[in-house]
Amino acid sequence: xxxxxxxxxxxxxxxxxxxxxxxxxxxxxxxxxxxxxxxxxxxxxxxxxxxxxxxxxxxxxxxxxxxxxxxxxxxxxxxxxxxxxxxxxxxxxxxxxxxxxxxxxxxxxxxxxxxxxxxxxxxxxxxxxxxxxxxxxxxxxxxxxxxxxxxxxxxxxxxxxxxxxxxxxxxxxxxxxxxxxxxxxxxxxxxxxxxxxxxxxxxxxxxxxxxxxxxxxxxxxxxxxxxxxxxxxxxxxxxxxxxxxxxxxxxxxxxxxxxxxxxxxxxxxxxxxxxxxxxxxxxxxxxxxxxxxxxxxxxxxxxxxxxxxxxxxxxxxxxxxxxxxxxxxxxxxxxxxxxxxxxxxxxxxxxxxxxxxxxxxxxxxxxxxxxxxxxxxxxxxxxxxxxxxxxxxxxxxxxxxxxxxxxxxxxxxxxxxxxxxxxxxxxxxxxxxxxxxxxxxxxxxxxxxx
Numbered sequence: 001x002x003x004x005x006x007x008x009x010x011x012x013x014x015x016x017x018x019x020x021x022x023x024x025x026x027x028x029x030x031x032x033x034x035x036x037x038x039x040x041x042x043x044x045x046x047x048x049x050x051x052x053x054x055x056x057x058x059x060x061x062x063x064x065x066x067x068x069x070x071x072x073x074x075x076x077x078x079x080x081x082x083x084x085x086x087x088x089x090x091x092x093x094x095x096x097x098x099x100x101x102x103x104x105x106x107x108x109x110x111x112x113x114x115x116x117x118x119x120x121x122x123x124x125x126x127x128x129x130x131x132x133x134x135x136x137x138x139x140x141x142x143x144x145x146x147x148x149x150x151x152x153x154x155x156x157x158x159x160x161x162x163x164x165x166x167x168x169x170x171x172x173x174x175x176x177x178x179x180x181x182x183x184x185x186x187x188x189x190x191x192x193x194x195x196x197x198x199x200x201x202x203x204x205x206x207x208x209x210x211x212x213x214x215x216x217x218x219x220x221x222x223x224x225x226x227x228x229x230x231x232x233x234x235x236x237x238x239x240x241x242x243x244x245x246x247x248x249x250x251x252x253x254x255x256x257x258x259x260x261x262x263x264x265x266x267x268x269x270x271x272x273x274x275x276x277x278x279x280x281x282x283x284x285x286x287x288x289x290x291x292x293x294x295x296x297x298x299x300x301x302x303x304x305x306x307x308x309x310x311x312x313x314x315x316x317x318x319x320x321x322x323x324x325x326x327x328x329x330x331x332x333x334x335x336x337x338x339x340x341x342x343x344x345x346x347x348x349x350x351x352x353x354x355x356x357x358x359x360x361x362x363x364x365x366x367x368x369x370x371x372x373x374x375x376x377x378x379x380x381x382x383x384x385x386x387x388x389x390x391x392x393x394x395x396x397x398x399x400x401x402x403x404x405x406x407x408x409x410x411x412x413x414x415x416x417x418x419x420x421x422x423x424x425x426x427x428x429x430x431x432x433x434x435x436x437x438x439x440x441x442x443x444x445x446x447x448x449x450x
Contacts, residue, residue, distance in 0.1 A: 003125070003144045003273040005179075007265035009044045011071055011153055011226035013181075014053070015144050015273065019123040021058040022142065024151060025071040031232060032069035034384050035303050036398025038232035040295040044267055046079035054083070061122055063091040063130070065153045066137045067100055067390070068397070070229065081107050091120060093130050093138045096425030096433065117169060119143075131169055136424055139166070141173055144273045148174040150217065151181040153226050158209050163216035170217075179276065180219035182210055185227030185244045189236075189399035189409075199242035206244055207252050211259055221278050222262050224249055228292060234302040235378070236399040246292035250285075264288040306380035308351040311366070314382055315356075318364045321386035325418040326360075328427035329434070333360035333418045345415040348373040349382055358415070374408040377401040385416075389423045392416035 007013045014023040028044035031037060053060060064072050080088060090104050094113040101111045114120060114130035121127045129141045133155040142149040150170065157163055170177065184206055191198035214222055224246070231239040246264050253262035261278040263285040265271075271281060325333050336342040337360045344359035346367070355373050357365040367373075377385075381400050385391040392413070395401060403409050421427065426434040 003147065005144075005149075005271050005273050005276070007225075007267060007269045008049060009041055009267050010039060010228045011065075011183075013225075013265075015126065015142065015149075016056055016058060017123070017125050017144070019059060020126050021053060021056055021060050022122060022126060022128065023053065023060065023062045024140075025065055025153065025226075026062070026076045027070045027073040028076065030073075030075055031303065032073075033394050033398035034381065034400070035306075036231060036233050036236055036394075036400055037070060037229045038300075038303075040228045040230060040292060041267055046073075046076045047083070049076070050080055050083045054086075057086075059123070060086065060088045061091060061128075062088060063128060063140060064100070065139065065151070068154070070226075071153065072100070077104070077107060077109075081109070091128060091130065093132045095136075096430055099425070117172075119173065129173055141170055143174065147178040147273045147276075148176060149179045149181070149273070150177050150219070152183070152213070153181065154183050154187065157182075157213060158205070160212060160216065163213055166213075167217055177217050177219040178221065179273070180213065180217055180222045181225050182213055182222065183226040184210060184224035184249050185229075187227065188397045189401065190239060192402050193238045196241055199239065203242050203244045203248075207249065210249075210262070211256070214258060214261075220261065221276060221281060222259075223265060224262060225265070230296075230300065231399055232300065232303050233398070233400055234304055235381075235401075237302045239399050245296050246289045247296075250289050264292065266291040305351065305378050308349075309379040309383050311352060311354060311379075314349070314352075314354075314379055315364050317383045317386040318356075318358055321391075321419075322360060322363065325422065328422050329418050330428065332438075336417070337361050342414050342417065343411050345375070345412065346371070346373040347382060348376040349379040350376060351378045354379075360418075373404060375401050375403055375412050389419070392419055393423065 003015065003017050005013055005015050008026060009028050011025045012027060014021055026049060028049050029046055066072065087110065089110040089112060091112045091114055092100050094115055101113050104111050112120060116132050117129055119127050119129045125145050127143045130138055131140065132138045137155050139152045139155045142151065157166055186199065186202040186206060190202045210222065210224065227244065231237050249262065253259040263278060263281040265284065266288040269284055269288060333342065337344065342360065344357050346355065346357055348355045353369065355367045355371045357367055377400060381395060385395050388394065426437055
């Protein structure tokens with residue numbers, strides 16, 4: 001098979017020809033998002049994937065779409081560094097902070113920082129072009145022989161304008177899309193346990209999104225992926241109740257000629273990119289749907305919550321967080337709160353029977369037991385929230401929290417705007433870019449939603 005595409009797991013696959021191998025977003029074992037997600041198929045492993053790659057003895061490239069751990073697995077990187085027999089080159093979008101590129105170089109990998117839309121030729125038969133997207137994500141266009149593969153992964157291409165923008169970006173490289181990879185399940189907190197309607201609507205929106213992408217991009221085959229996971233904590237497993245599955249997507253896709261070319265893959269499935277079609281993949285897809293359906297219907301014991309953290313450690317974590325964002329964005333968090341664009345965050349920790357007020361202006365204050373609050377989560381999650389650059393982003397994805405009102409999520413998100421700016425590379429090291437971003441984007445959106 002001169003252009004073989006092998007599905008690995010979740011959002012990962014690799015393309016191999018006689019000279020090169022391009023691996024996409026490998027996450028193949030372990031829980032991610034602060035123990036909030038687990039793989040449906042746990043048969044894959046870092047060791048086995050590294051062994052399979054090494055056995056092919058090809059020039060090896062890895063493209064990472066973004067820094068989320070279900071795409072950028074640190075445990076895989078460490079295993080690859082330890083066991084890979086030859087040279088591995090990593091491709092990643094060019095960013096302001098170069099944090100990912102720096103981390104990879106520190107671990108011994110060659111890194112190509114891809115300029116937006118520029119074609120990176122890996123060999124005469126294989127190339128990739130990377131396109132940055134919103135919130136640190138990116139998508140790619142792969143050309144393998146005469147075929148074009150578009151991988152949207154988690155990019156929220158939700159409307160006709162977004163799809164047309166993708167199509168316009170593809171045009172200089174190819175007149176057609178042969179294979180489209182796109183996410184099919186909701187991938188973050190969607191309401192409290194008593195709000196199933198929100199999750200039903202989120203699942204339907206994902207299906208409508210795929211339909212719109214297919215209508216405008218016109219791929220010959222669409223492969224839904226990047227959603228073969230379960231919310232796996234005792235605090236978030238209720239979020240699985242209306243999640244799309246391979247089976248529900250197949251049933252939906254069969255209702256319309258527009259979506260009849262949807263096909264699924266499971267770990268170790270292989271297709272010849274040059275010959276792949278909806279027809280040739282039909283039997284494989286049927287077996288894959290049955291595979292994912294069996295795994296999805298299994299009863300799993302949810303991961304228990306971590307032990308409580310001492311109240312003093314929670315207070316210390318917020319103090320460190322407040323100092324760090326104040327250093328990166330001097331006076332800005334204080335000013336935004338003073339102007340009312342950020343509100344102090346009221347957090348309840350049920351495992352400590354404690355409610356606190358977190359403020360960029362006045363600091364950390366313990367409140368009376370009966371005090372109202374915005375968000376509830378365990379004390380260990382609160383410490384994680386304040387102690388990591390991706391604290392809010394991870395917590396929003398893993399869904400290990402509850403809100404008390406319709407506006408609480410917005411207050412929660414706005415409070416961590418300084419953290420989100422920092423993880424995108426904005427701050428004191430890039431004052432002009434930061435000022436422009438704030439003036440033209442963040443503050444405008446915040447005022448519009450006030």
